[in-house]
Every structure is written in C-alpha cells, then in structure tokens.
Amino acid sequence: MQFRLLAIACLAALVAPFSAAKAEMSWRHGLSLVGEPKYPQGFAHFDYVNPSAPQGGTLRLGSIGGFDNFNLALTGLKGELEIGISRIYDTLMTSSLDEISSEYGLVAESVSYPDDISSVTFRLRPQARFHDGKKMTPEDVIFSFETLKATSPMYMAYWRNVAKAEATGPNEVTFTFDEKGNRELPLIVGQLTVLPKHWWQGKTANGTPRDVTATTLEPPLGSGPYRMKTFEAGRYAVYEQVADYWAKDLPVNRGTNNFGEIRYDYFRDATVLFEAFKGDRIDWRRENVIRNWMTAYDFPAARDGRIVREEFPIRNLGIMQGMVFNLRREKFQDIRVRRAFNYAFDFEELNRTIFFDRYERINSFFFGTELASSGLPQGRELELLNAVKDKVPPEVFTTPYANPVGGTTEKKRDNLRTALGLLREAGYELKGTRLVDARTGTPFTMEILGYDQTMERWAAPFKAALERLGIGVSLRIVDAAQYQNRLRSFDFDATATLFPQSLSPGNEQRDFWGSHAADQPGSYNLAGIKNEAVDALIEQIIYAKTREELVAATHALDRVLLWSAYVVPQYYFMKELTARWDRFDHPKTMPYFGGAAFPTVWWSKAAAAANDNSRVGRNP
Numbered sequence: 001m002q003f004r005l006l007a008i009a010c011l012a013a014l015v016a017p018f019s020a021a022k023a024e025m026s027w028r029h030g031l032s033l034v035g036e037p038k039y040p041q042g043f044a045h046f047d048y049v050n051p052s053a054p055q056g057g058t059l060r061l062g063s064i065g066g067f068d069n070f071n072l073a074l075t076g077l078k079g080e081l082e083i084g085i086s087r088i089y090d091t092l093m094t095s096s097l098d099e100i101s102s103e104y105g106l107v108a109e110s111v112s113y114p115d116d117i118s119s120v121t122f123r124l125r126p127q128a129r130f131h132d133g134k135k136m137t138p139e140d141v142i143f144s145f146e147t148l149k150a151t152s153p154m155y156m157a158y159w160r161n162v163a164k165a166e167a168t169g170p171n172e173v174t175f176t177f178d179e180k181g182n183r184e185l186p187l188i189v190g191q192l193t194v195l196p197k198h199w200w201q202g203k204t205a206n207g208t209p210r211d212v213t214a215t216t217l218e219p220p221l222g223s224g225p226y227r228m229k230t231f232e233a234g235r236y237a238v239y240e241q242v243a244d245y246w247a248k249d250l251p252v253n254r255g256t257n258n259f260g261e262i263r264y265d266y267f268r269d270a271t272v273l274f275e276a277f278k279g280d281r282i283d284w285r286r287e288n289v290i291r292n293w294m295t296a297y298d299f300p301a302a303r304d305g306r307i308v309r310e311e312f313p314i315r316n317l318g319i320m321q322g323m324v325f326n327l328r329r330e331k332f333q334d335i336r337v338r339r340a341f342n343y344a345f346d347f348e349e350l351n352r353t354i355f356f357d358r359y360e361r362i363n364s365f366f367f368g369t370e371l372a373s374s375g376l377p378q379g380r381e382l383e384l385l386n387a388v389k390d391k392v393p394p395e396v397f398t399t400p401y402a403n404p405v406g407g408t409t410e411k412k413r414d415n416l417r418t419a420l421g422l423l424r425e426a427g428y429e430l431k432g433t434r435l436v437d438a439r440t441g442t443p444f445t446m447e448i449l450g451y452d453q454t455m456e457r458w459a460a461p462f463k464a465a466l467e468r469l470g471i472g473v474s475l476r477i478v479d480a481a482q483y484q485n486r487l488r489s490f491d492f493d494a495t496a497t498l499f500p501q502s503l504s505p506g507n508e509q510r511d512f513w514g515s516h517a518a519d520q521p522g523s524y525n526l527a528g529i530k531n532e533a534v535d536a537l538i539e540q541i542i543y544a545k546t547r548e549e550l551v552a553a554t555h556a557l558d559r560v561l562l563w564s565a566y567v568v569p570q571y572y573f574m575k576e577l578t579a580r581w582d583r584f585d586h587p588k589t590m591p592y593f594g595g596a597a598f599p600t601v602w603w604s605k606a607a608a609a610a611n612d613n614s615r616v617g618r619n620p
Contacts (some may be wrong), residue, residue: 007218027110027123031093031187033101033504034547038334039251048098048591049255049601054611056260057332057604058585062273064452065480066266072193073151076488076522080481084264086193088131088222092122092141093163093190096250097316097600101504103190104252107136107223114188117215118396120186121174130196130223134535138167143197145189146174147212153522157511158188169571181543184506188605196221201265225510228499235404238263241320255587258603268479270454280581284598289454289578297579312576316593318366319500319574323448323462324496327528331444332493335393336426338565344465345568348407350458359571361403365558366501368574373555373562375400375482380552384540385559388533393563401562403569412465420469423486435470445472451483455496459568488522496570505554509538513561527566557558 008140030037045051061084067081073084093103093111103112108122142165148155149162162185163178175189199221200212202375210216210456219228225245231237248251265282267273274292276282278299287293293309301307323341325332332338347361364372377385377397385396404415420430428444429434435444446466448459456475463473486492499512499612510517515530517523537557544550562569576595586602592598 005239007485008374013117025121027112027114028610029110030102030104030189031111032099032103033187033506034099037096037097037102037277038099039102039603041488043251045251045254046096046098046591047513048589048594048597050603051255051586053255053258053601053603054607055586055603056607056610057258058261058263058264059259059279059584059599059604060265060283062265062267062276062285063269064270064273067234067237068217070218070228071212071214071216071218072220073147073195073212074215075152076154076524080471080484082231082264082312084222084226084237084239084262085148086224086229087226087239087262088192088220088224088228089195089221089417090128090247091190092194093187093194096252097594097597100593101187101502103187106250107141107194108190111186111190117177117182117185118180118182119174119176120189120519121168121172121190122190123169124171124173125247126134126171127504128223130199130221131242132196132199132221134196134198136194136223137197137525138169138171138543139172140194140197141165141173141192142167143200144192144195147195147200148193148220151213154511154524156520157514157517157523158507159515160510161185162189162505164410181509181545183543184399184504184544185611188507194223196223198387203617213566226262229261234266236263236265238288256600258300258601258607259547259599260604260607262599270452276589279581282368283581283583286596287420287456287579290358290573291457293577295359301581302579309577310584310596312578312596314368314574314576314595316370316503316595318369319362319504319572320365320367320499320501320567320569321362321496321572322499322569323496324567325494326490326492326526327530327566328490329493331446335424335565336422337428338568340419340422340426340469342565343415343422343569344469345404345462345572346406346412346415346465347403349406349412351571352463353405354457355571359573361568362572363401363403363562365499365561366505366554369501369503371501371505371551371554371558373401373558375561377556380549381555381559384537384556388536388560389444391531391533396559401559416465416468417423423469430470432471434472442469443472445474446473447476449483449486449492449495451478453477459496465542487526488530490521490526499524504550506542509541509557513557514538529566531560531564534564612620 013538029041063083067080067082069081075081090107092108094106096102106126109125110123113120125162145165150161161177161179163176163177168174177185200210203209204218217233226239227242229238229240241260253388325338351357351359366372406415410476419514427438429438459475466473511524513529513534515535516529517525518530540553544553578596583605584602585605591597
C-alpha cells in the first residue's frame with residue numbers, strides 16, 4: 001500500500017506541472033505576423049466573400065502538359081502532380097486574402113505557443129472528418145508532417161527547424177522546434193495538409209499495400225470541399241463538390257468553394273489551349289502573354305461581350321522573373337560572366353517591339369512591394385550588410401542597383417562592348433567570331449532550357465545578341481515532364497523562371513537561396529547559390545521581431561542577390577490579366593491581396609439563376 005501511495009504521489013508530481021502548463025496555455029483562433037489578426041473570435045465570414053453565394057454549376061479550366069500522379073507528398077520530387085488535387089484536402093489553418101500574413105483555424109479550432117516560440121500546439125476540431133467518415137486525429141497530423149518532411153524537398157527546407165510532432169491530448173498535437181524565436185514557424189506549420197494515415201497505410205482494391213513514397217493514379221482519400229469524380233491520366237480530371245463536407249459552414253469557408261464541379265483539361269501547348277478557350281471548351285484563363293492580350297481577342301465572342309476581359313491588381317506578391325544561371329556549371333561561377341549577360345539583354349527594345357510598352361523591367365527580387373531595395377543602404381539595413389561586408393560585392397555599398405538600359409542602336413552597341421570587356425576580364429577572348437577560354441581554347445557555349453514556345457519571344461533576340469559576343473547559344477524546348485525532371489536534377493545551363501515572394505518572407509528563403517538547398521534535388525535553389533552572406537541575411541529575415549526589422553533584412557538580402565547577378569532580371573506586369581466566358585460572377589468588394597481570387601470567391605451565374613427560379617412561388 002505504501003508503495004502504491006508513493007507511486008501515485010510521484011505520478012501526481014509529474015503530471016501536475018504538465019497540467020498546470022496546459023491550463024496556462026493561451027489559445028488563439030488565428031495567427032498573424034503583423035500585429036493581431038483582423039478578424040476576431042467568432043467572426044461570421046471574411047469581408048470579401050458573398051456568404052450567400054449560390055452553390056453549383058460547372059467550371060472548366062485548362063493547363064499545359066499532363067499528369068501521372070495524385071500523391072501530394074511527392075510534389076517537386078517525382079511525377080507530374082494533377083493540378084487540382086489540393087482541392088480534396090484540408091489544412092490545419094487557412095489564410096485570409098485581405099491581410100498580409102494571417103491564418104485562421106480550419107482543421108484546428110485553436111492554436112497556442114509559448115512566449116519563446118519553442119513549440120506550437122493545435123487543438124483539432126472534434127467534427128473534422130475525412131470523406132469516408134473517419135475522424136481526423138493527432139496521429140493523422142503527425143503522419144502528414146513526418147511524411148511530407150521526409151519526401152518533399154520543399155518541406156524539408158520549410159520545416160527544417162520543426163524537430164518533432166507528438167500527440168499531447170485526445171485532440172491536440174504539438175510541434176517542437178529546435179530553435180526559439182522564429183515567429184513564422186507556427187504559421188508555416190499551420191499550412192500543413194492533413195493526409196489520412198489509415199488510407200495511406202491501407203491497401204488498394206486489389207490488395208496491394210499503398211506506398212506514400214511512390215506515385216499513384218489511385219484517387220486518394222481526402223477531407224476537403226471536393227473529391228475526385230473521374231479522370232483520364234494525362235488528359236483530364238474532374239472534381240465534384242462534397243455535399244456533406246464537414247467544414248462547409250465554418251467562417252473561413254463561407255462564400256467559397258461554390259462550384260458544383262471543377263474540371264481540368266490538359267493541352268500540349270499554349271496555342272492549342274488558347275484555341276480551346278476560343279472554342280468554348282475552357283471557361284476561364286489567365287493571360288500571361290501581353291501580345292495576346294492586346295491583339296488575340298479580336299474574335300466574335302470577345303467582340304460581342306460573351307467573353308469578358310478583366311484586370312486585377314497584384315498586391316500580394318513580390319516578383320522576380322528572370323533567366324537563372326546554373327552556378328554548378330564552372331562557366332557561370334565568375335560574376336563578371338553573369339553580369340555580361342545582363343548587358344546583352346535589351347529589355348527596352350523588346351518592350352517597344354513586342355510587348356506594347358506594357359511591361360516594367362524588374363529591378364528587385366521583391367519587385368512591386370515595399371520589400372524591394374532602392375538607393376543606398378542605410379540604418380538597420382546598412383548594419384546587417386556591414387556584418388557580411390567581406391562576403392558581398394562592393395557595389396552593394398557604393399552604387400544603387402540598376403539594370404543596363406538599351407533601346408537604341410548606340411546603347412545596344414555600348415552595352416555589348418561593356419559585356420565583352422567583362423568577359424575578357426573573366427579570361428575569355430574572341431578568336432574570329434567565337435568566344436573561347438583564353439587558357440584552354442574551349443568555346444563558350446550554352447543552352448537555354450524551356451517548355452513553352454512563347455519563350456522564343458525574348459530568347460531569340462537575346463540569342464542573337466549573345467552570338468554577337470561569340471557565345472554559342474541553343475534554345476531547347478522540351479515537354480513539361482522532361483523540363484521538370486531536368487530542373488529537379490539541375491541538368492541545365494540556364495532557364496527562365498518565376499520566383500514569387502509573399503509580403504512576409506521567411507523560412508522559404510532557405511529553399512530559394514540557401515546553401516543547404518543548393519544540392520538538394522527538387523529544391524527551388526535552381527541557381528545553386530552557396531553564399532555565407534545570403535545564408536546570414538536569410539536568418540535575419542526569419543528571426544526579425546518587427547515589421548521594420550523584416551523590411552530592413554529583406555532589403556539587404558535583395559541587394560546582395562541583385563549585385564551577385566544570379567539571374568538576368570526580365571519583366572513583369574503587376575496586374576492579373578483574365579478572360580472568361582460570361583458565366584460567372586464575383587463579389588463587388590474583392591480581396592485586397594487576392595488578385596482575381598478565382599475560383600475561390602466566384603460563383604456560377606447559372607447556379608444563381610437556378611436558385612432564383614427555385615424561389616418562384618414561395619412565400620416570402
């Protein structure tokens with residue numbers, strides 16, 4: 001008896017501090033990196049939605065390429081993921097589209113973390129269910145975290161400092177961090193997609209065990225507003241609205257996910273996709289070719305108003321679009337070589353001749369936002385740069401960054417002369433019409449890799465300019481699957497790509513530019529950057545305690561990336577250009593940071609008419 005009493009006393013002593021700690025936890029309905037969340041506890045719906053939006057109707061979308069995989073865990077690693085598959089899943093939390101960086105509970109009804117941000121705990125909603133009716137549990141969350149982190153290069157970098165996940169209650173799961181003070185970690189863990197552990201560890205209809213590390217075309221079990229209805233590999237996939245979706249009445253979902261069916265059709269190239277839109281096989285498209293926007297919509301349906309064109313301002317992203325060098329290739333390791341390429345790129349001529357003067361030249365990795373650097377560094381930004389002064393180009397401190405300016409014969413000639421001077425300083429010389437390594441006589445050749453014929457708009461004149469410098473250039477257009485496989489294995493010289501940046505950059509910068517990601521197949525560090533100064537500035541961004549500190553650190557990183565010439569900056573238009581058949585509607589007040597927010601807050605006019613007709617004859 002004494003031993004039993006002693007054991008009970010010891011157990012009580014162990015449990016008491018844990019229980020007291022849990023009792024003192026401060027639970028929140030939402031998180032924000034900038035002050036407090038806009039929406040209070042118990043809010044009815046986001047301001048920008050129509051909470052009474054009609055449900056139903058069909059939406060047909062198009063995509064270039066194909067697909068051979070439904071396994072979300074392998075994103076960026078294996079196979080071509082079907083573009084709409086994320087619609088079948090729910091995440092722990094979800095973002096609002098009228099705040100810079102806020103999240104509210106979805107699968108998690110509340111969240112808590114200590115003052116030192118050494119961990120975060122999510123309390124799951126008791127009603128959260130998968131489509132087979134089984135309850136979501138902490139075990140599903142833990143399985144999802146461990147699976148995604150182990151298989152996806154993106155999540156390996158994104159959650160690098162999340163050490164473990166464990167159940168700390170019947171409906172609670174706690175993520176422990178291996179560092180303190182990283183304000184973004186609770187939010188990026190909140191973005192976790194919850195996978196069904198029991199389904200992935202079960203068997204297929206023919207009795208074969210499922211493998212979460214392998215591609216699959218078996219429609220997976222989800223929990224979200226849609227489930228897969230039908231598909232044909234590589235050609236189309238159709239999703240249907242889940243009538244008894246467990247979270248359809250939550251505040252974060254009201255007025256969203258309004259379409260009864262969403263279909264994705266796949267096409268081999270952009271021209272065929274555009275013809276499908278004109279032929280009424282596709283309902284909506286985002287136009288990314290300014291020439292099309294200006295000239296290609298002169299056909300009957302566009303002229304008579306059956307097709308609506310609308311521009312939406314882009315306020316939620318900073319953009320770097322550019323030609324990225326693969327620094328794993330020795331010929332691109334000299335900064336003078338990379339800078340020479342920028343002098344050969346005549347943006348002004350392109351803008352005048354084929355872009356209708358609608359584009360702006362990108363001069364920042366955070367173009368279009370307050371995060372873009374300008375002028376010379378001052379204050380906190382200068383302090384951060386001084387700490388890495390011996391590891392960054394000296395121009396960072398002495399010269400405001402600016403791209404070379406062309407547009408005239410004289411400027412083009414001067415720029416090419418400057419480029420050739422840089423190449424000579426780097427050890428190259430002209431022999432006849434060929435640029436060669438002065439030491440070995442090896443010709444300088446390169447391949448620009450792409451997957452879309454529209455690349456030739458800028459690449460063909462760029463190629464001609466480089467050939468005037470003696471550089472042998474080939475343009476290589478491959479199919480989307482081959483393109484992705486070559487990027488994953490870093491098998492390219494240079495390629496054009498887009499680096500989208502949020503208004504609150506953080507841990508994802510490690511995957512973009514961090515040394516740790518440079519040799520990780522499938523990472524987004526396509527350039528292969530290994531720079532101690534860049535790594536140090538990324539950490540300053542991640543651990544910034546105020547918005548002012550974040551902006552200063554981002555300015556410093558931007559300046560170092562620009563002067564290091566890892567890319568040839570290209571151009572962008574800070575509006576989302578959309579065209580649609582006139583079958584859809586959206587709220588009068590659109591989300592400030594949401595762009596077109598399509599199809600999130602939109603609905604079908606046919607569904608609206610059907611709803612109105614169903615009310616005819618009813619008593620008011």
